[in-house]
Amino acid sequence: MSELVIDNVWKEYGDQIVLENVSLTVASRAFVALVGPSGCGKSTFLRMLLGQERTTRGTILLDGEPLPPEPGPDRGVVFQRYSVFPHLTVLGNVLLGKELTAAKYKAKLFGSARGGAIEEARQLIAEVGLSGAEGKYPAQLSGGMQQRLALAQALIMKPKVLLLDEPFGALDPGIRAEIHTLMKRLWHETQMTVVMVTHDMREAFTLATRVVAFERPRDRPEEKQRYGATITKDIAIWPPRRAGEPSHSNPDRDGPVALQGLHRDDPSSSPSGDK
Numbered sequence: 536m537s538e539l540v541i542d543n544v545w546k547e548y549g550d551q552i553v554l555e556n557v558s559l560t561v562a563s564r565a566f567v568a569l570v571g572p573s574g575c576g577k578s579t580f581l582r583m584l585l586g587q588e589r590t591t592r593g594t595i596l597l598d599g600e601p602l603p604p605e606p607g608p609d610r611g612v613v614f615q616r617y618s619v620f621p622h623l624t625v626l627g628n629v630l631l632g633k634e635l636t637a638a639k640y641k642a643k644l645f646g647s648a649r650g651g652a653i654e655e656a657r658q659l660i661a662e663v664g665l666s667g668a669e670g671k672y673p674a675q676l677s678g679g680m681q682q683r684l685a686l687a688q689a690l691i692m693k694p695k696v697l698l699l700d701e702p703f704g705a706l707d708p709g710i711r712a713e714i715h716t717l718m719k720r721l722w723h724e725t726q727m728t729v730v731m732v733t734h735d736m737r738e739a740f741t742l743a744t745r746v747v748a749f750e751r752p753r754d755r756p757e758e759k760q761r762y763g764a765t766i767t768k769d770i771a772i773w774p775p776r777r778a779g780e781p782s783h784s785n786p787d788r789d790g791p792v793a794l795q796g797l798h799r800d801d802p803s804s805s806p807s808g809d810k
C-alpha cells in the first residue's frame with residue numbers, strides 16, 4: 536500500500552505564506568498530476584512529500600504513519616535535470632541507491648549481494664530501454680535517455696511513492712511521447728503511487744488518474760505575502776484509469792502500453808481505485 540494523506544498543510548517562508556490549508560488524500564497506486572501557475576508552490580509541496588522541506592502546520596501521513604522527516608528509500612524522485620550523477624556510469628547510477636542503503640559507510644556491495652544488485656540493475660536498465668549503455672556516462676546520453684536513467688535510478692529502490700518534478704519538461708515532443716508510454720507502463724507494472732508536477736496540461740491528462748490544480752485565491756500584490764495557494768480544482772480523469780489495467784481498446788493518447796512484467800512487489804494485491 537502507499538496511501539498519502541495530507542491534512543491541512545501550510546508552508547511559510549518567513550513572512551511569505553506559500554501554501555495554505557492544503558488537504559488531499561491520494562489513494563494507493565493513484566497517479567496525481569499537480570498543475571498551477573508558476574510560483575504557486577507546486578515544487579515546495581513536492582519537496583514536503585519528499586521530506587526535503589517541513590510543513591509549517593498540518594500533517595502528511597504515508598500509510599497512516601507520519602512521513603519521515605528526511606528523504607528515504609520509500610520515496611523516489613526525478614527532477615527535470617540533475618537527478619543523475621555525472622561522474623557515475625549508467626550502471627553505477629542505478630546501483631548507487633542499493634549500495635548506499637546496504638553498506639552505509641563504504642557505499643559498496645560485495646560478493647553475491649553485489650552480483651544480485653548488478654543483475655537487478657541491468658534488468659531495470661533494459662526495462663527503461665537503455666540496454667547496451669550500461670558503461671556510458673550521463674553526458675554521453677541524450678536528454679530522453681538521461682530521464683530514462685533517472686527513472687531506473689529511482690525505481691531500483693522500489694519506492695512506495697514516486698515524486699516527479701517536471702521530469703519530461705525539457706524533452707522534445709517526440710521523445711516526450713515515448714517516455715510517456717514508458718512512464719505509463721512502469722506505473723501499471725509497479726505498486727507505486729505517483730505524484731507529478733507539470734506545466735503541461737496535455738501531459739497531465741495523458742498520464743494521470745487525477746489532476747489537482749493549485750492557485751492563489753487572492754493574488755493582489757499587497758495580498759501575496761499574506762495568503763498562500765491552495766487546491767482549487769480536483770479532477771478525476773474519465774474514463775477512469777486504473778494501475779495494472781492498461782486500456783488496449785481505448786489507448787491513452789501517446790500510444791498503447793504493453794506490460795512486460797517488471798518487478799511486482801505484491802502479486803497478490805488487486806489493483807485499487809484511482810482516487
Ligand SMILES: Nc1ncnc2c1ncn2[C@@H]1O[C@H](COP(=O)(O)OP(=O)(O)OP(=O)(O)O)[C@@H](O)[C@H]1O
Binds near residue numbers: 548577578579
Ligand atoms: N527555500 C525557499 N526559501 C524561500 N522562499 C522559497 C523557497 N523555496 C520556494 N520559495 C518560494 O515559494 C514560492 C513557491 O515556489 P515553488 O518553486 O514551489 O513554486 P512552483 O509552483 O513550483 O513554481 P514553478 O512552476 O515556476 O516551478 C515562490 O515564491 C518561491 O520564491
